[in-house]
Amino acid sequence: MSGLAYWLPVVWAVIVVVAITIYVVLDGFDLGVGMLFAFEKDPSDRNVMVHTIAPVWDGNETWMILGGAVLFGVFPGGYSTLLPAFYIPIILMLLALIFRGVSFEYRILAHTEREKIVWNYGFMFGSALASFCQGAILGGYVQGVSITNGIFSGSVMDWLSPFSLLCGLAVMCGYALLGATWLVWRTGGALEKRCRRWSEVLAVAMFFCIVAVSLWTPFLNAPYLRRWTEWPNIILVSPVPLLLVVCGAVMASALRKGSHRVPFFCALGWFLLTLVGLAITVWPYAIPPSLKLWDVASPISSQLVVLGGAVILLPIVLAYTVYSYHVFRGKVSAEDATHY
Amino acid sequence: MQHTHDVALLLARFQFAFTVGVHIVFPAFSIGLATYLAVLEGLWLKTKQNVFLDLYRYWLKVFSLVFGMGVVSGLVMAYQFGTNWSAFSLKAGPITGVLLSYEVMTAFFLEAGFLGIMLFGMNKVGKKLHYTATCTVAFGTLISATWILASNSWMQTPQGYHIDQATGRFLPDDWLAIIFTPSFPYRLVHMGLAAFLSVAFAVGATAAWHLLKERKQGLAASNPVRVMFSMALWMITIVAPLQLLAGDMHGLNTLKYQPAKVAAMEGDWESEGRAPEILFGIPDMKEERTKYAIKIPYAGSLILTHSLEGKVPGLKDYPKDERAPAQVVFFSFRIMIALGCLMILAGFASLWLRWKKRFYNSTFFQRFMLLMGPSGFLAILCGWVTTEVGRQPWTVYGQLRTVDSASPLMASSLTFSVVLFVIVYCFIFGTGLMFLFRMLRKTPEVGESTDGTVRIGMRPEIVESVRGGSR
Numbered sequence: 058m059s060g061l062a063y064w065l066p067v068v069w070a071v072i073v074v075v076a077i078t079i080y081v082v083l084d085g086f087d088l089g090v091g092m093l094f095a096f097e098k099d100p101s102d103r104n105v106m107v108h109t110i111a112p113v114w115d116g117n118e119t120w121m122i123l124g125g126a127v128l129f130g131v132f133p134g135g136y137s138t139l140l141p142a143f144y145i146p147i148i149l150m151l152l153a154l155i156f157r158g159v160s161f162e163y164r165i166l167a168h169t170e171r172e173k174i175v176w177n178y179g180f181m182f183g184s185a186l187a188s189f190c191q192g193a194i195l196g197g198y199v200q201g202v203s204i205t206n207g208i209f210s211g212s213v214m215d216w217l218s219p220f221s222l223l224c225g226l227a228v229m230c231g232y233a234l235l236g237a238t239w240l241v242w243r244t245g246g247a248l249e250k251r252c253r254r255w256s257e258v259l260a261v262a263m264f265f266c267i268v269a270v271s272l273w274t275p276f277l278n279a280p281y282l283r284r285w286t287e288w289p290n291i292i293l294v295s296p297v298p299l300l301l302v303v304c305g306a307v308m309a310s311a312l313r314k315g316s317h318r319v320p321f322f323c324a325l326g327w328f329l330l331t332l333v334g335l336a337i338t339v340w341p342y343a344i345p346p347s348l349k350l351w352d353v354a355s356p357i358s359s360q361l362v363v364l365g366g367a368v369i370l371l372p373i374v375l376a377y378t379v380y381s382y383h384v385f386r387g388k389v390s391a392e393d394a395t396h397y
Numbered sequence: 398m399q400h401t402h403d404v405a406l407l408l409a410r411f412q413f414a415f416t417v418g419v420h421i422v423f424p425a426f427s428i429g430l431a432t433y434l435a436v437l438e439g440l441w442l443k444t445k446q447n448v449f450l451d452l453y454r455y456w457l458k459v460f461s462l463v464f465g466m467g468v469v470s471g472l473v474m475a476y477q478f479g480t481n482w483s484a485f486s487l488k489a490g491p492i493t494g495v496l497l498s499y500e501v502m503t504a505f506f507l508e509a510g511f512l513g514i515m516l517f518g519m520n521k522v523g524k525k526l527h528y529t530a531t532c533t534v535a536f537g538t539l540i541s542a543t544w545i546l547a548s549n550s551w552m553q554t555p556q557g558y559h560i561d562q563a564t565g566r567f568l569p570d571d572w573l574a575i576i577f578t579p580s581f582p583y584r585l586v587h588m589g590l591a592a593f594l595s596v597a598f599a600v601g602a603t604a605a606w607h608l609l610k611e612r613k614q615g616l617a618a619s620n621p622v623r624v625m626f627s628m629a630l631w632m633i634t635i636v637a638p639l640q641l642l643a644g645d646m647h648g649l650n651t652l653k654y655q656p657a658k659v660a661a662m663e664g665d666w667e668s669e670g671r672a673p674e675i676l677f678g679i680p681d682m683k684e685e686r687t688k689y690a691i692k693i694p695y696a697g698s699l700i701l702t703h704s705l706e707g708k709v710p711g712l713k714d715y716p717k718d719e720r721a722p723a724q725v726v727f728f729s730f731r732i733m734i735a736l737g738c739l740m741i742l743a744g745f746a747s748l749w750l751r752w753k754k755r756f757y758n759s760t761f762f763q764r765f766m767l768l769m770g771p772s773g774f775l776a777i778l779c780g781w782v783t784t785e786v787g788r789q790p791w792t793v794y795g796q797l798r799t800v801d802s803a804s805p806l807m808a809s810s811l812t813f814s815v816v817l818f819v820i821v822y823c824f825i826f827g828t829g830l831m832f833l834f835r836m837l838r839k840t841p842e843v844g845e846s847t848d849g850t851v852r853i854g855m856r857p858e859i860v861e862s863v864r865g866g867s868r
Contacts, residue, residue, distance in 0.1 A: 112513030115468055119501065119509045125475040126497040133490025140479030140486075141804040147480055148814045151473045152821050158469035159825055162462050166832040209483070213810045358569045359491040363498045370502040377510045384514055384521050 065360045066350040069131050070336075070343070072367060076127065078332050080120035081191075082235065082325050087114045089236020091157055091184025092229065094177060096255060101391045102248045103177070108393060109243040111161055112385045116378055118158070130363050134353025135343045138209045142202045143194045143216050150190035156183030185229060192228025196221030199339065200277050201346045207353075220273055227266035231328060234259040238321035241312075245388045256312055256320055263324075264305055267331060271298070274338060278346055281338050297334045301327065406803050408811035409481045412818060414785075416473050419822055421781060422774050423467030428542055428589070429596025430460045431535035438531050442524060448843075451621050455841040456600075459833065461516050466829050468509075470822075475501075481811075485792050485802035488566045492558060492575055493548045500544035508537035539589070546588055550581035552793050553784070554654045560796065567793065579654050583647035584784075590640045591780065593632065594740060595773025601629035601743075602770025603837045605763040611840075618757050621841040626757065630766075634744035641737060645700075651784075652701055655794060656710035658787035661723040662730040663697060664690070668711040672697035677731070680723035685713060687727075719790065726787045733779035736772045743769060 087110045097103055110117075128136040140147060160180035167173040197216030204210060237259055240252040275282040284290055308323035339345050343353045354360060434456055441449035475497070478486050486494070514522055514530040522530070551557075557574030558567045569575055604626035608618050652659045664680045664687040665672060674696030678687040698707040712720050743766065750756045788794055792802040 112517045115465075115512055116506065116509035118468065118472065119505045122472060122475045122505055123498070123501045125479070126494065126501045128494075129475075129478060129486060129490050130494025130496075130498040133487050133494055136479045136490060136494070137483035137487035137804075140476060141483045141806060144480050144804075144806060144810055144814070147476060148817065151476060152817060154472060155469040155821065155825055158472075159465055159829065162465045163828060163832065166462070166835070168835075207487070209805060213807060355491040355494070356566075356568050358572075359495050362569075362572055363495050366499055366502055370506075374502065374506040374510070378506070381510050381513050384518055 061357055061361075062351070065357060065364070066132075066354040068364065069127075069354070069360060070350050072364075073124070073127060073132070074332065074336050076120055076124055078329060080117070080124060081332065082328050083117035083120060084114070085232045085328065086110070086235040086239040086321075087117055088157070088184040088188045089232040089234065090240065091180050091236070092188065092233045093236050093240070093252075093255065094181040094184075097248070097251070102244075105244055105248060105389050105391055105393075106240060107161065107164075107180075109240065109389050113382060114158075114161065116381065118154070127363065127367075131355050131360050132343060132350075132353045133355055134207060134348065138202065138204055138207070138344055138348070138353075139198065142209045142211060143197060144213055146190040146193050146197070146216060150187050150194070153183045153186035153190065156180070157187060158183075184232075188229045188232045189225040192225035193217070193221045195228065195335075196224025199224070199274060199335065199345065202344050204344060204347045207348070220277065223266070223273070224270060227263070227270055230259060230263045230266050231324075231331075234263045235321070235324050235328070238308075238324045242317050242321045243387075243389055245390065253312055253315075253320075256324075257309075260305065260308055260312070260324070263327065267301065267327070270331075271334070280346070284338060284340075294334075294337055297330055297337070301330050304330065405806055405808040405811050406800060408808060408815050409803050409806065410799070412811065412815045413477060413481060415815075415822070416470065416477060416818060418778060418781070419826055420467070420470040420474055421777060423463055423470060424538070424541070425588075425592040425595050425774065425777050426463045426599070427460065427467050428538040428592035429594075429599075430456060430463065431531075431538045432593065433596055433600065434460060435528075435532050435535040438528050442528055448621050448624050451841050451843055452625060455621070457516065458836055462829065462833060462836070464508075464512065466826060470826075479804075481804050481806070482792070482802045483804040485797065488564075488797060488802075489552070489793055492551060492567050492569055495569070496544055496548040496551070496576070500541055500548075504537045504541035504544060508534050508541065511537070542589060542592070543585060546585045547576045547578075547581055550578045550584050551575055553584075553788055554578045554580040555793050555796060567796075580647075580650055583643070583650045586643045587640070587647045587780070588777075590636055590643055591773065591777050594636050594640060595777060597629045597632040597636065598740070598743075598766075598769050598771075598773045600625055601633065601766045602768075604629060605766040605770075606837070607840055608757065608763050609760060609767070612760065619840060619843065621843060623757055625841075626766075630744070630747040630756075633740060634747055637737070637740040637744045641741060644737065648701070652710070655788060657712070657715045657719060658721060658726070658784070659701065660710045660712045660714070661721040661726040661787050662783060663701070663709065664723055664727045665697065665709055665711045666713050668708060668714050670698060670706045670708045671695055672701075672707075672709040674700055678727075680727050682720070682723060687723075721787045721789045726783050729779040729782035729786070733776045733783060736776040736779070739769060740772060740776075 090106050090110055093106065094103060097106065125136075128139075156179040160176045160183060164173060164176035164180060167176055193216060196218070200218060200220050202209065202211060203215060234256060237252050237256040241249055241256060244252065275285050285294055304323050304326040308320050308327075311319035311323065341349050343350045434453055437449045437453040437456070440446070441453060478493075511530040511533040514527065515534050518530065519527050555567070556578055557571040558569055560566070561568050604622050607622040608626060611618055611622070648659070660666075660668075661680075664675045664678055666685055666687065671694075673692035673694050675687055676691045676693060678690035680687045695705050697709050698705055701707065701709050712723060746762060746765075747756065750759055750762055790798050790800070792799050
């Protein structure tokens with residue numbers, strides 16, 4: 058394989074993993090905040106929670122659209138096999154995201170108590186189902202997809218397994234943790250205190266989820282096991298679990314010491330590390346266990362054209378995203394939440 | 398493709414048509430409304446007249462709701478190419494996927510990034526920067542329309558590629574040719590004007606409703622409502638005739654590049670010169686003729702070729718398996734044209750009423766404008782039905798058939814998703830429509846924004862709900 062034909066898909070795989078990571082951590086805390094509605098009954102605090110994400114959730118969700126579009130343009134072989142393979146969880150996820158997305162508006166526009174209740178539940182269950190489906194899709198992806206001649210050849214429920222269910226729960230747990238630590242950062246008073254307590258519980262749950270998924274994954278597929286246990290791989294990959302533990306320890310102490318931002322960035326670190334671990338596990342496959350990156354990639358011209366755009370545009374996107382977060386920085390009070 | 402998949406294919410087509418049909422209304426609304434908001438805020442900054450800020454705040458709430466519904470229904474579209482049209486995605490992804498990626502990178506992020514500031518940021522960033530945010534969002538909606546129409550136009554009039562013999566994939570050769578396909582400029586202008594017109598009619602109908610209500614209550618027409626009504630009708634007066642011109646040019650372009658579609662639109666079976674224009678009839682695909690046709694002699698040739706002798710295409714020029722279902726296209730096209738004529742009429746009527754100084758007083762005209770409220774959106778839907786059903790049986794015109802584009806899905810999976818989509822969309826967007834009407838029923842609030850503490854997008858409703866429950 059010539060230089061470009063080899064390296065372009067690799068570069069793109071890195072960009073896609075980065076984009077997915079950005080999506081997961083950004084929309085992760087949005088969805089987490091949605092799920093935490095289940096534990097917060099006070100309408101004023103609920104409004105504060107929503108207000109911490111209301112100005113940014115739309116931009117966060119756009120990373121998911123980017124993921125879909127880039128997969129379509131750069132890895133059409135992946136787009137055209139993964140989406141039919143995960144047809145059911147993807148449709149459910151999209152519908153759940155619809156409920157979540159409109160609830161931002163509808164719960165405020167609701168006139169009667171009953172209407173408010175409907176859209177609070179819509180927000181909560183929409184967030185929960187979307188999170189679960191994302192985890193289940195991830196689990197189904199890691200365990201492998203049946204492909205014949207480059208086309209999905211499995212059955213519509215192949216994705217459903219004890220492993221994918223565990224991954225679904227793990228992602229729900231992780232997003233809730235991101236949401237809770239985000240609220241520690243962005244809210245104050247009694248709500249912040251409660252969020253600290255939730256964060257502790259969720260961090261413990263998430264830790265066990267990570268351990269369980271990590272121990273299970275290598276036994277799904279023989280190459281996965283070799284990747285993590287064979288010499289000298291073991292030296293190269295060992296920092297990942299070590300850093301996970303370090304991150305967890307920092308988070309625990311930061312939560313107790315009353316730090317505002319550190320817990321969120323530690324939770325973010327966990328997601329980063331688990332996604333890196335995942336990338337190491339499945340490399341160089343685009344769709345385990347049969348299609349490699351290069352089997353599913355677009356022609357060079359298409360990859361180059363999108364790459365040119367991405368190199369120029371994504372840094373600009375990131376810049377104004379950071380600016381938008383900067384405009385809405387600081388703790389949100391009940392007072393702020395009424396002013397929109 | 399095997400016949401066992403016919404049911405699955407029909408379901409997949411229904412699902413796509415249903416979801417995209419619901420979706421397109423919202424972007425059209427957002428495109429027009431974002432531009433209207435930019436104009437309103439600009440006028441406020443320039444003239445310092447508070448009526449423009451009052452209107453801005455009024456329509457910003459609507460924009461927030463409509464944009465939100467557009468985002469969530471659009472997310473579905475970004476994935477539906479893969480879930481339901483995986484064979485198409487695999488073959489055409491290297492071209493359409495690239496155009497969609499550019500849409501996300503240049504438009505969606507821009508809109509989403511500045512929407513937060515537009516909705517919630519007036520107190521935080523100051524007037525100038527806030528106006529910049531509004532303009533950026535408006536610009537983003539237009540960029541988005543440009544890319545998605547480039548993508549659709551490539552599928553209608555593809556060029557700039559070659560097909561890889563081994564895999565059947567469309568490989569890009571010339572990106573400028575791919576973006577600037579022959580039908581692209583016409584489609585872009587036609588759709589852009591349609592979005593502006595739709596919003597002008599929505600705004601006009603809202604104003605008409607308030608004018609009628611205020612008259613019934615014995616009140617004088619309030620200033621924001623009058624301004625709204627007048628702005629909407631100036632827009633309609635100018636844009637509706639332009640749209641006729643753009644539509645005619647788009648039609649001529651279609652005649653050149655997709656004559657089979659034009660034959661279906663016209664219900665013409667024989668290719669002939671001095672062709673009549675069929676005003677009404679019922680095309681029958683089996684009998685290969687248009688029944689009960691009411692014809693105007695020579696008009697078909699005159700409209701399509703701008704000459705009496707001009708030859709117009711007939712469906713019989715094409716093999717039976719390359720004909721679009723003419724019943725659908727014939728009617729959707731005629732409904733669109735009829736609505737367009739009523740729009741132009743509305744514009745001229747408003748001019749006459751302005752001249753007679755009865756513009757704000759004619760209840761008949763206000764009732765007519767109220768009825769015309771959804772006309773723009775209906776016309777958009779009819780136009781898309783015409784162009785999308787009219788290009789059947791192809792997804793990539795002349796190159797890739799719809800039957801060969803579908804995913805390897807079972808009819809059972811599709812039944813599951815179609816049923817879910819219909820139920821959820823009816824509930825979600827039905828509720829959204831209810832909220833929309835509730836908003837529009839309120840009179841624009843006057844003057845609250847005079848004291849400098851401008852609270853853009855503020856929602857007084859939630860203040861009460863929150864006050865009660867704080868700890």
